[in-house]
Every structure is written in C-alpha cells, then in structure tokens.
Amino acid sequence: MSERSDVQATIKHYLASEFPGQGNELTHDTNLLEDWFLDSLSIIETVMFLETKLNVKMTRRDINAENFESINTLTKFVITAKTRS
Amino acid sequence: MALYCYCFTFIAADLGAPKPESTLASLGGSISHVFDEDGNVGSNLVVSMTQKFISNDVERLVLFGVISVGFLLAYFLPLAQKQPALVVTTAVGIATLFGYQALAGLLFSHTVVYVFLHPNPIRYPWLGVFSGILCSLTLHPLADVSATSITTFLLPVLLLAAAYRYLLPKLAAYPRLAPIVRTTVVQSAMITVCGFALIEGLTGEQWKLPLGVLLFFWQWERIILYHVDYKDGLVPKALSFSDYLAVFFMPACIANWRWGVTIGQGYHYSSSTFLCENKNKIVLSGVNILLIALLYLVFSDWVRYGLIDWFERAGIPVYQASTRHLVEAFMSGYTISTSSVLVTTLLDLVRWLMLWGSVVHFKVGIWRICGYRMDPYFDKPWLATNLVSFWARFTFHYREFLVRAFYYPVFFRFFRTKPVLRIFAATMASACLGNMIWGHVSEEMFYRGMEYQNFGRVFDSWFYFVLLGLGITLTELFLLRFKRKRKPWSLDRFFFLDLLAAYCTVQFYALIIIFARPTEHSSVGDLAALFLLGFGIRL
Numbered sequence: 001m002s003e004r005s006d007v008q009a010t011i012k013h014y015l016a017s018e019f020p021g022q023g024n025e026l027t028h029d030t031n032l033l034e035d036w037f038l039d040s041l042s043i044i045e046t047v048m049f050l051e052t053k054l055n056v057k058m059t060r061r062d063i064n065a066e067n068f069e070s071i072n073t074l075t076k077f078v079i080t081a082k083t084r085s
Numbered sequence: 086m087a088l089y090c091y092c093f094t095f096i097a098a099d100l101g102a103p104k105p106e107s108t109l110a111s112l113g114g115s116i117s118h119v120f121d122e123d124g125n126v127g128s129n130l131v132v133s134m135t136q137k138f139i140s141n142d143v144e145r146l147v148l149f150g151v152i153s154v155g156f157l158l159a160y161f162l163p164l165a166q167k168q169p170a171l172v173v174t175t176a177v178g179i180a181t182l183f184g185y186q187a188l189a190g191l192l193f194s195h196t197v198v199y200v201f202l203h204p205n206p207i208r209y210p211w212l213g214v215f216s217g218i219l220c221s222l223t224l225h226p227l228a229d230v231s232a233t234s235i236t237t238f239l240l241p242v243l244l245l246a247a248a249y250r251y252l253l254p255k256l257a258a259y260p261r262l263a264p265i266v267r268t269t270v271v272q273s274a275m276i277t278v279c280g281f282a283l284i285e286g287l288t289g290e291q292w293k294l295p296l297g298v299l300l301f302f303w304q305w306e307r308i309i310l311y312h313v314d315y316k317d318g319l320v321p322k323a324l325s326f327s328d329y330l331a332v333f334f335m336p337a338c339i340a341n342w343r344w345g346v347t348i349g350q351g352y353h354y355s356s357s358t359f360l361c362e363n364k365n366k367i368v369l370s371g372v373n374i375l376l377i378a379l380l381y382l383v384f385s386d387w388v389r390y391g392l393i394d395w396f397e398r399a400g401i402p403v404y405q406a407s408t409r410h411l412v413e414a415f416m417s418g419y420t421i422s423t424s425s426v427l428v429t430t431l432l433d434l435v436r437w438l439m440l441w442g443s444v445v446h447f448k449v450g451i452w453r454i455c456g457y458r459m460d461p462y463f464d465k466p467w468l469a470t471n472l473v474s475f476w477a478r479f480t481f482h483y484r485e486f487l488v489r490a491f492y493y494p495v496f497f498r499f500f501r502t503k504p505v506l507r508i509f510a511a512t513m514a515s516a517c518l519g520n521m522i523w524g525h526v527s528e529e530m531f532y533r534g535m536e537y538q539n540f541g542r543v544f545d546s547w548f549y550f551v552l553l554g555l556g557i558t559l560t561e562l563f564l565l566r567f568k569r570k571r572k573p574w575s576l577d578r579f580f581f582l583d584l585l586a587a588y589c590t591v592q593f594y595a596l597i598i599i600f601a602r603p604t605e606h607s608s609v610g611d612l613a614a615l616f617l618l619g620f621g622i623r624l
Binding site for chain 2: 063
C-alpha cells in the first residue's frame with residue numbers, strides 16, 4: 001500500500017473505534033466537523049493521536065476547518081506535515 | 086424588526102395603534118412581569134453609554150432602524166458593495182447613537198491597529214493624515230477658527246502623518262520589535278484599563294476614556310482573535326482598510342445591551358462565513374433565531390417569577406432566585422436548607438440563561454440576516470451532559486475565544502509528552518486565568534470604570550474560576566479515559582442517565598456561582614460552607 005492509503009486507513013480506524021456510532025457511515029469524505037466529532041475535545045484527542053501514533057508535530061495553526069474537514073484532508077495534511085518535518 | 090419595534094419602542098403609541106399590553110388585553114389575555122409601565126414589553130435590550138437620548142425606547146428604535154437598513158443593503162446590493170455598505174451603515178448608526186466624536190474615536194483606534202498590522206505608507210499615504218484628523222476630532226474638535234484652536238487641531242494630524250510616513254517603516258524593519266509593538270497595540274485595551282485602575286489606586290485620581298476609545302475596547306475579543314488569525318497567517322497582509330473595518334463594523338457590533346457586547350471571532354471566521362451558502366437560507370435562519378430571541382426577551386421574566394412563586398408556595402425559600410441574596414442571607418445567620426441552596430442557585434442560573442440566551446440570540450440573528458452564517462452562541466445548554474459540553478453550549482463564541490487565545494497556545498507549547506499535565510495546563514490557562522483576567526477584569530473596568538477596587542470585585546471570586554477550571558479539566562480527563570460509546574439523548578435504556586447527567590452538570594455550575602457572588606464580609610471559607618450545604622454537608 002502507498003503511504004497515503006496507509007495514513008488514510010490508520011486515521012479511519014482510529015476515528016471509527018474512538019468515536020463509534022455517530023449515525024452515519026464513515027467514509028473518506030465524511031464531514032468530520034459536522035457529522036462525526038462530538039465536540040472540540042474530540043479534535044484535541046485526534047491531535048494527540050496524530051502526534052503520538054503518526055509522529056506529526058502539530059501547531060496551533062494546523063487546527064482549522066480545512067485540515068479537519070474529512071479523512072482525505074487530514075491525510076493530505078499528515079503527509080504534508082511529515083514532508084515538512 | 087417591525088415586531089421588535091412594536092414590542093420594545095413607543096412606535097405603537099406614536100402611530101396611534103394599540104400598545105402591546107392593550108392588544109393582548111383586547112384578545113382576552115393577561116400575563117404578568119412582561120409589560121412595563123408604558124404598556125410596552127420590558128426589555129433587556131439596552132443601548133448603554135449613550136448621552137444623546139433620554140429614552141431607551143428611542144435608542145432601540147435607532148438600533149432596529151440601523152439593523153433594517155443594514156439587512157436591506159446587504160441583501161440587495163451587488164456582492165462587492167455589501168460589506169462596505171454594512172460598514173457605512175454601522176458608522177452612521179454609531180454616530181447617531183453615540184455622537185460623531187465617539188465614531189471618530191472608534192475609527193481612530195482602528196486606524197492605529199490597522200497601520201501597525203498592515204503597514205503600507207506607499208500604498209496608503211493618506212492613512213496617517215486620516216488617523217490624525219480622527220485623533221483630533223476625538224480629543225479636541227475644532228471649536229472656533231482661532232490660531233490656537235487650528236494649531237491644536239493640526240498638531241496630531243502632522244505628528245501622526247509624519248510617524249506613519251517615516252517611523253512606521255523603520256519599526257516594521259525590526260523583526261523582533263515589530264511583533265512586540267503589534268501585541269502592545271492589540272492588548273491596548275487591557276493595558277490601558279489596568280494601568281489607569283492602578284494609578285487610581287495609588288493616587289486616587291480617576292480617569293475617564295473618550296467614549297469612542299471605550300467603544301473600541303468593547304471589541305477586545307474580536308481584536309485579539311483578529312491578531313491570532315494574523316499570527317496564524319490567516320489574514321492577507323495587504324488587506325484594505327475597508328475590508329479590515331468589515332470585521333468590526335457590523336450592526337451587531339454596536340456596543341450595547343450590557344452583555345456579550347461583541348462576538349469573539351476574528352477575520353478568518355467572518356470572511357469564511359460571509360455568504361458561504363445561499364443567502365436566503367442564511368437570512369431565513371437569522372429570522373428564525375430573531376424570533377427565538379423575541380420569545381426569550383418577552384417571556385423570561387414571566388417564567389422566572391412563575392418558578393419563584395411555585396417554589397415559594399411549595400415551602401422552599403428561593404431568595405428572589407438570586408444567589409447573591411442567598412449568600413447575604415447565609416452571612417446574616419439565617420438557617421438555610423439544602424433544597425433552598427439547590428433551587429435558588431438553579432433558578433438564578435435559569436434567569437441568567439434566559440437573559441443571556443435572549444441577548445446573544447439577538448446578536449447572532451443580526452449577523453445572519455446580514456449574510457454571515459454565524460454559529461449559535463447559545464445552544465440549549467440544559468441538554469449538556471457534562472461540563473465541557475455545557476460550556477460550549479452556554480457560550481460558544483466566548484469559549485472559542487478562550488480556546489484560540491489561551492488553550493491552544495499552552496496546549497501546543499507545554500508538556501507535549503505528558504497528556505494529563507498538558508490538558509490541565511491548557512484548561513486552567515483558558516477557563517481559569519484567561520477567563521478571569523481577559524474575560525472578567527476587562528469587563529468590570531469597562532462597565533464600572535477604571536477603579537482599583539474593580540480588581541477586587543473579580544479577584545474576590547477567584548475560587549469560582551479555579552473550580553470551573555478544575556471541573557472542566559476533570560471532565561476532559563474523564564472523557565479521555567472513558568470513551569463515549571453513544572450519542573447523548575439517544576432513546577435507549579441509558580436515557581435516564583442522560584437526564585441525571587444533565588441535571589448534575591447544570592446544578593454543579595449553578596452551585597459554583599456561589600463563589601462568584603461574595604459579599605463585603607464573606608470569606609472563601611464562608612462561601613465554601615454554603616457550597617457544601619448544597620451537597621447536604623452542614624459545617
């Protein structure tokens with residue numbers, strides 16, 4: 001598998017197991033902010049997951065609607081951040 | 086807006102139409118605690134600090150007029166002219182309500198922020214002169230045509246024009262100095278009020294700010310978040326002055342109605358929510374939320390006094406549903422029961438929730454009818470099943486301000502390898518320290534004046550902020566440790582646990598407000614004794 005699909009699968013598995021049963025099917029395009037996360041704490045938890053499991057060093061400015069919109073945008077962000085570091 | 090004018094102004098009497106109270110009576114209805122002596126609906130919509138009008142009704146009429154004109158312009162004008170039209174409408178509204186000198190002071194303050202955040206003396210050579218003229222109008226408007234008067238007027242104009250042309254480019258060239266200067270300008274509200282309050286404490290001399298500068302200070306949350314966006318690279322460096330003003334000059338930003346003066350969102354949020362979907366949809370949602378605000382405004386006192394009567398008849402003294410009165414009674418030595426503590430604090434919170442709900446719904450409604458898809462400020466907080474959710478539902482935009490200005494900077498800087506400590510530090514920095522200093526000290530100074538004793542009013546309630554911070558921290562850690570497997574309020578066998586959790590959340594918040602209502606002679610120990618009484622523990 002490519003790095004992109006690896007990261008995608010890891011994020012999807014995390015979101016599906018940590019925040020299950022949101023009443024929607026979780027796809028790569030599901031709007032996380034509107035249809036998946038329960039509250040802002042979920043975002044903080046996800047940040048901590050990305051930092052510890054995927055070794056992405058995040059900053060305040062990375063928390064935005066563009067990066068956290070869907071699994072696809074999060075994956076894109078993770079790959080870019082890894083390249084950056 | 087016509088309905089608002091009918092309910093909250095003299096317009097019915099002026100037009101010879103029946104007043105709201107008479108209309109209800111003619112329909113055979115009667116309701117207590119809704120109408121005031123003049124037959125209109127009593128209202129918490131108050132335009133404060135205006136010296137031009139004696140009657141609140143007239144002020145409200147002007148405000149509703151400004152909102153209506155703002156809506157019409159934002160709806161019908163071409164896209165490029167919508168935001169500038171809102172800026173002009175708001176400026177006219179401020180000048181009408183507070184006077185042109187106040188408008189000049191407000192604009193002057195914004196030109197200072199703008200030139201430091203977006204310096205461009207080549208592109209905007211006129212801005213220094215414009216800023217100087219506004220400064221002169223604020224401090225000493227041209228009274229006559231004598232040489233002294235003209236010199237006094239022109240001096241700030243020349244000084245600021247020269248500073249803008251020659252000093253600013255040099256300042257901006259120092260990479261270490263420029264951010265410090267920008268932060269100082271952005272934090273000028275806090276620095277000024279605290280500085281003058283300290284001087285008052287030391288010398289006894291009281292200072293009064295020009296009204297326009299105070300109106301600028303009222304927008305402190307928005308200015309701070311604009312700066313956060315700026316530092317995050319979310320604000321275009323070459324933003325025009327008109328686009329900058331669009332963030333701050335909106336009918337909903339006119340300083341009024343005592344609470345929640347501005348909604349704490351910066352440039353990025355404003356620009357990304359403006360006409361981000363079908364404008365009819367946004368406007369209709371705004372009308373909907375304005376109607377909800379109207380319900381809160383009209384019926385809040387009726388609900389409140391109805392509940393007071395009900396509990397008093399049930400034999401539970403509720404001290405006019407005021408936590409402050411409860412504390413005073415406790416300090417006077419009255420024997421108070423646990424049920425009294427629980428019900429009084431809860432009813433006080435209900436009062437506050439309805440008051441807050443009415444005012445912030447009104448604001449969000451205005452933003453929406455002017456084309457911004459503003460998130461609800463207040464979203465049924467009684468449905469929150471934990472303190473984190475309560476805080477978000479109770480005061481969403483203020484919480485966003487605290488999170489972006491205090492939580493994230495600490496969370497991403499300290500204890501990155503220690504999750505518990507990391508969350509504790511970030512939460513205490515935002516819910517406790519940021520909330521107390523930047524949320525409450527500044528407000529106290531703006532409302533009551535720059536006096537040293539106003540520090541005391543806030544710092545006397547320090548334990549409230551500590552308990553709130555600790556409560557939110559523990560909730561966050563609990564939620565991290567015990568994963569949520571279901572959405573709250575799902576219709577399953579755990580539904581009653583949701584009910585219990587919601588009651589406990591709201592009651593806990595209501596109880597800690599005891600620490601925010603100290604009397605002159607009460608100590609933290611006294612308040613703790615009353616707080617514990619709420620848990621049935623009598624010391």
